[in-house]
Each structure stands twice: as C-alpha cells, then as structure tokens.
Amino acid sequence: MNPEATSDTYDLVGVGLGPFNLGLAALTQPLVDSGELSAAFFDQRPGFIWHEGMMLPWATIQVPFMADLATLADPTSEYTFLNYLKQHGRIHRHYIRESFYPLRSEYSDYCAWVSSRLSTTQWDTLVTSAHRDSDGTWVVSLRDTTESTGDAPVVRRIRARHIVSGVGTVPHVPAALAEATGADGVFHSSDFLHHLDEIRASSSVTVVGSGQSAAEIYRALMEHAAESNRRLDWFTRSPRFFPMEYTKLTLEMTSPEYTNYFHGLGVDARDRINRTQRNLHKGISSELINDIYDTLDRLSIRRSFHSTLRTGVSAAWTPGAEPTDGTTGRHRLRLTHDESGVSGVHATDTVILATGYRPPRLPEFLRPVADHIRRDEHGRMAVGLGFDIDDAGTLFVQNAEEHTHALSAPDLGMGPWRNSVILSRILGREVYPVERGVAYQSFGGEGL
Incomplete structure (x- = not known):
C-alpha cells in the first residue's frame, strides 16, 4: 500500500479503547448500524484487558455494576453488564451473590465481550499522528503493529471529521x-x-x-x-x-451540575479544590x-x-x-x-x-497539531465543557480533564454521560438524553 494513500473517511475516529472510548463505541454502534454515523476505533494492544498487572483474583472495581459502558445512557442497550451476565448464564448467580461490585477480572471480561460484538473496533493498530487537511477534516495515520515491510512499518491513512482521544493514563x-x-x-x-x-x-x-x-x-x-x-x-x-468517600451527597459531586459549576471556576480555584478532593476517588x-x-x-x-x-x-x-x-x-x-x-x-x-497514574500532557499522536489545541496558563489542555480541545469542536478527550471537570473525569459511572454529551456535539442532537437535574444540593454561590 502506498504510505501516502488516504482511503476511508469517518464521521468519528476514536483513538484508544479503554473503558471510556469502548463505551463510546458501544453507544455509537446502533448509529453505525442505521447508517447515521460512520465510526472506527483503534488501539495498539491486541485486545481488551483492564489493569492486567493488578488483576488480583479477589479485587473488585470500586463502582457499582450500573457504571458499565452503556446502562446510564441507555439501559436497553445490548451492551450492558446485565446483558453480559445473561448471555453467559451468570445473571442468577450474580443476583444470589448480592454484590453491586463486579470482580475486576469479570469487568475486564465484560469489556472484552462488548468489544467482540462491535463492528467498529480495530486492535493491533497504532495511531501515529493526525493533522488537519485544507478541507477541515483530519488525516489520521495508522500503523498495524503486527506487520511491517522490511524495516519500514506499513502505514495507511484515513480521514476523520471528529476525533475522540481516549488513550488513557500512564504510570x-x-x-x-x-x-x-x-x-x-x-x-x-x-x-x-x-x-x-x-x-x-x-x-x-x-x-x-x-x-x-x-x-x-x-x-x-x-x-x-x-x-x-x-x-x-x-x-x-x-x-x-x-x-x-462513597456517601450519597458526596457522590453528587460527580453530577453534571457539579461538573458545570467546577468548569466555570478559575484555573487556580479548580486546582486548589482538586487538591482537597483526592481521597474522594483515590x-x-x-x-x-x-x-x-x-x-x-x-x-x-x-x-x-x-x-x-x-x-x-x-x-x-x-x-x-x-x-x-x-x-x-x-x-x-x-x-x-x-x-x-x-x-x-x-x-x-x-x-x-503505587504512586498512581496521570494523563499525558498531550497525547503523542496529537503532537504534530499542538498549535491547534487550546491550553491553559500551565500548558495543560483547556478542555471545553463539551470535552472539546480545539476551537472547531472536532477534537475531544476522555479522562484527561480532571483539572477542568473534577471528579467526573476518571469516574467510570460518568463515562456514559460524557459520551452522550460528545455524541450530541458531533451529531447536533441528543441521541441519548443528557440528564441535567441530578443533584438535590446546590453548588456555588448563585442565588445567595
């Protein structure tokens, strides 16, 4: 293949297939099936496995099973954790077990199962770079990590109208x-x-x-x-x-209302608040x-x-x-x-x-277009309320916005909400209703 060739054009390209972009792929699949949207999602790994180096046999995830890839956006989706249990003949055992918290290994297997049922996920594929073409679309360069021609990697290029980066965090x-x-x-x-x-x-x-x-x-x-x-x-x-911290009023700090309030604060105020909230999710x-x-x-x-x-x-x-x-x-x-x-x-x-993880300051594949990405005074991505990082609204990020969106960024349960928001920005309509009135409490000083 000519390394300069550009083939398919997609409405949406996802880079990375951790739980958040995998959830986006799951919510996108019905739109792909209906022909409303074209999408492709890429990951350099051979398949889904979650925190392989910490897959202790007794370890559970720290959120309830409803915080799966789809339920909080579409409980009728075929990609819910409950449907996974049903399809594997485990739903009654899960009921008898009476635990809201799946084993980490079970959650990983669930995500792999979802991936296997999607038509848009492509593994063993590294996204090496992206640049904007004169027509406003993104040219995305891909490399198959299992193939090469001599010493030169085989590269192909596709076009994308929107890119969602879900490359995850690094140690x-x-x-x-x-x-x-x-x-x-x-x-x-x-x-x-x-x-x-x-x-x-x-x-x-x-x-x-x-x-x-x-x-x-x-x-x-x-x-x-x-x-x-x-x-x-x-x-x-x-x-x-x-x-x-898992009390109910504290959990409201992962709500859309708190996220919107937090996003409206100044950079220094957000950083100061984040330093005081680490134990809430870490x-x-x-x-x-x-x-x-x-x-x-x-x-x-x-x-x-x-x-x-x-x-x-x-x-x-x-x-x-x-x-x-x-x-x-x-x-x-x-x-x-x-x-x-x-x-x-x-x-x-x-x-x-055991010193944690951080999102990369800038995903590697976006370095060639660093000038197109909004930054704050500390050089971090200035992520918009709709999770966009460019003025054109064509680049989005997942789990790289704790400094702008607070606790909702790494929370698995807020993934479907964020994906619903991103899809509404891309399509110009709400495919999955976006809840706005979740919290009983009020945030900020408005109305005092």
Whole structure:
C-alpha cells in the first residue's frame, strides 16, 4: 500500500479503547448500524484487558455494576453488564451473590465481550499522528503493529471529521523517586503481577503509595511475608489511610451540575479544590482497610509478621545512604515525616511504587497539531465543557480533564454521560438524553 494513500473517511475516529472510548463505541454502534454515523476505533494492544498487572483474583472495581459502558445512557442497550451476565448464564448467580461490585477480572471480561460484538473496533493498530487537511477534516495515520515491510512499518491513512482521544493514563512516579525507575527490584504497581514471583522471593518489600493499588498489593503479600519471615513495609505521604468517600451527597459531586459549576471556576480555584478532593476517588475501599486490619491482628498472634505502616511520610531515592532504622536491602529510601520533620534512611530489597497514574500532557499522536489545541496558563489542555480541545469542536478527550471537570473525569459511572454529551456535539442532537437535574444540593454561590 502506498504510505501516502488516504482511503476511508469517518464521521468519528476514536483513538484508544479503554473503558471510556469502548463505551463510546458501544453507544455509537446502533448509529453505525442505521447508517447515521460512520465510526472506527483503534488501539495498539491486541485486545481488551483492564489493569492486567493488578488483576488480583479477589479485587473488585470500586463502582457499582450500573457504571458499565452503556446502562446510564441507555439501559436497553445490548451492551450492558446485565446483558453480559445473561448471555453467559451468570445473571442468577450474580443476583444470589448480592454484590453491586463486579470482580475486576469479570469487568475486564465484560469489556472484552462488548468489544467482540462491535463492528467498529480495530486492535493491533497504532495511531501515529493526525493533522488537519485544507478541507477541515483530519488525516489520521495508522500503523498495524503486527506487520511491517522490511524495516519500514506499513502505514495507511484515513480521514476523520471528529476525533475522540481516549488513550488513557500512564504510570506516574514523583520526582523524588524518578531515579529509581528502571533499577532492579523497583516496579510500578501497574506491573505488580508481572513480577510477583520475583517480589515474593525478595527478602524485604516496601510499598510506597496511599491508594487502592497500594492497599491491594500490601494485602496480597501479607500472608506470604509472614509465612516466609520476610519484611513487608508500607509508607505513604498521605496523613492517613483515607477510605474512598462513597456517601450519597458526596457522590453528587460527580453530577453534571457539579461538573458545570467546577468548569466555570478559575484555573487556580479548580486546582486548589482538586487538591482537597483526592481521597474522594483515590482512597481505599473501607472493606479492604478493615480486611488489612483484621489480617494484621490475626498475624500478630504468631508474632512472625515484620511490618511497618507509616503515614505522613515523604520518600526519596537515596542510593548508598546508611540505613538508620536497622533494615537491610540493596535499595535506600530517605523517609521524612512531614509533620515532625524527623527523617531517616530505610533499606529494602524491593520497592513497589503505587504512586498512581496521570494523563499525558498531550497525547503523542496529537503532537504534530499542538498549535491547534487550546491550553491553559500551565500548558495543560483547556478542555471545553463539551470535552472539546480545539476551537472547531472536532477534537475531544476522555479522562484527561480532571483539572477542568473534577471528579467526573476518571469516574467510570460518568463515562456514559460524557459520551452522550460528545455524541450530541458531533451529531447536533441528543441521541441519548443528557440528564441535567441530578443533584438535590446546590453548588456555588448563585442565588445567595
């Protein structure tokens, strides 16, 4: 194929097939079937799997099953989680189980099942770049990750009237620990299960982080560490082990009303508010916190579990420093207690950085058109209320707008609402009714 050739033109091209763009593909499929819209969605991976490195057999997602790809936009859709259960003969078992929270592995399988039923998803396809043509359409370059011609990758080009970027987030490591990345025995939590045998064989393990991933990893290693007489420590910069806030009035902060209010604030105000709200969606499930405590109590009976849990501690990579707490291991972390100012050096054989994820400052494929994208004073994408990032309203993003849309950005349950908004912007009509009056409470100072 001529690498300069441009073939098909689509009304909508989705880049990345995580849960949010996969949900968009599911809501788009009926429109594709009816001929109202043409669409294609691409992902460089061979297929859908969600958080493969953290697919612990007992781990659940932190939102109810109604926060699936389609239900909150269209409960009659064939792509709902309940229909997945029905088609797999599991709906009565799920009813008997009486749990709103699917296993993470089950949710991943559900998403893969949805993908297999869609005509618009294309895996093993990397979107390398996009640029705007003179007629206003986007020229999107694609590369099949399974094929090449000699040393040159096979490239094809398509056209798109609208692009929705759903490339997801990437592992984040704080600057004080950045030099640790790539060292033997240092892993980000996203790779935990890929290195589980090596981690379990380590003489000592230190988990750094405060959220659900840190808690799950600590819990997964507890019994093995106790039985094999190995150290397992957990340090976090957070002032306490925050539970995820899941009370009903707080959940209204993921509503369209709160999102609209938050978006209307100034940049500095939004950033300040976001810093105070992290535990609302980055905390630990209360069930897991209680399970960890109960396990600590049970293991303490034998007095064979060597573990330190400490909050309010900042960690920095300090190679070669002399340990001050009696620990041993090939790696050194300087720990500073933020409230007292006391610091010391901790030694450990393995470090697991459960330090979270961040969206890329700009998706790689959009770098050639960086000048077309709105930015705020900090250089971040200035995402419009309708999730657009260009003045023409042809580029949209998913889960890259926490700084402009607050808690709704990473929330799985708000994915169908966001996709309904994006589709209404593309088509000029509401295909799926967009709820506007969700919250009982009022936000902001209007009417005072």
